Amino acid sequence: MAFRSKSIFGIALVAAVFAAANGSGEKPKASPPLPVVEVSPVSREEALIGKPANGSARNGPLYPAIEVFPTIVDARHANTEAVELFNRFFATKSRHDCDATMAFISRDLSVYADATLGWELNGYDALKEVWAKYMPTWGEGRSYPTRILGEVNGGTGSVMLEFTDTPELFGADMRVLGAVDVVDGKITRWADYWDSAAYDGKRFERLKRTPVDPPPALRSKPAVTSARIRDVASKFVEMVSSGNTAGAATLFSYDGVFEDRSLNVSIVGFPAINRYLARVNHTSPFGRGVKLGHVVGGDAGGGFEWASPSSPVKTGAASLSINTEGKITRVCIIYDSRNLSATNRSDLAALALEPLQ
Secondary structure, X not given: OOEEHHHHHHHHHHHHXXXXXXHHOOOOOOOXXXXXXXXXXXXXXXXXXXXXXXXXXXXXXXXXXXXXXOOOXXXXXXXXXXXXXXXXXXXXXXXXXXXXXXOOEOOOOOEEEEOOOOEEEOOHHXXXXXXXXXXXXXXXXXXXXXXXXXXXXXXXXXXXEEEEEOHHHHOOOEEEEEEEEEEOOEEEEEEEEXXXXXXXXXXXXXXXXXXXXXXXXXXXXXXXXXXXXXXXXXXXXXHHHHOOHHHHHOOEEEEEEEEEOOOOEEEEOHHHHHHHHHHHOOOOOOOOOOEEEEEEEEOOEEEEEEEOOOOOOOEEEEEEEEOOOOOEEEEEEEEOHHHOOHHHHHHHHHOOOOOOO
């Protein structure tokens, strides 16, 4: 498909001229014609994966975009290489091309896990078998990132992804945290966490498997991460786990945000986070006794998986955004609240309310 700028510039020019005329009361003046700028044809494959099919580089601006998923990703806490890699991955996945999507996966894949369903696909062939079965049924379904946090440098690194799977993929709107390791430009480990509360209960029970204990969060080879993300994650979990909620709150910037995606709760500001963590520490799955699991990311952000031996919720994940001073600007935790009783869920949600002073 060929893209010409003539029509785009023409529309913009007409709009600008008439806007000026309407503002001044004058008739629009004639303008010299703009030159036609030719843009070479770009195939659908090129636009989606971000490079020409023949592998050669182009000069000039980025390719014309063919949007197969919303381009709304927040990439402020990721480096360029990580953003480009995962934008290409999700665009290819949203094209439902199993072979092209598997090109992003390492032959040495250790695990592709859905912690909520208890699925662990151990190896490249196991993952390909599942995608080959399900992708042809996805229709107009899309999978796209909303946040990318972490770093990939020279093909190696790790990220925490916040992404959306539309209902055509797996039967419901799914907001997912995915912890991903990358080595030599290929994905070597991927673990997903999401809340199944809004998922059809009967279908969920058919799909759910008995999770392996201990969870993958606690038995995976460490990812390539920065010292800062490891330090922030370990301090945060250690303080929450020991009940030192005041110390945990000091890790946040003054305008930091703590979000519990499973409860649809967002607490804004260091003082409010301090009080909230104290209220929920003994009852939240991410509270007293929680254990730090697999850590991913770089200096500006990433996240970690966690385990909760004393809660009905056995595992979850958290994304972390970090400012230049090393303070947390945002935490988003997610876990499967289906494992909580209705009373537990209601009590936790009620604790988000500030007591009247």
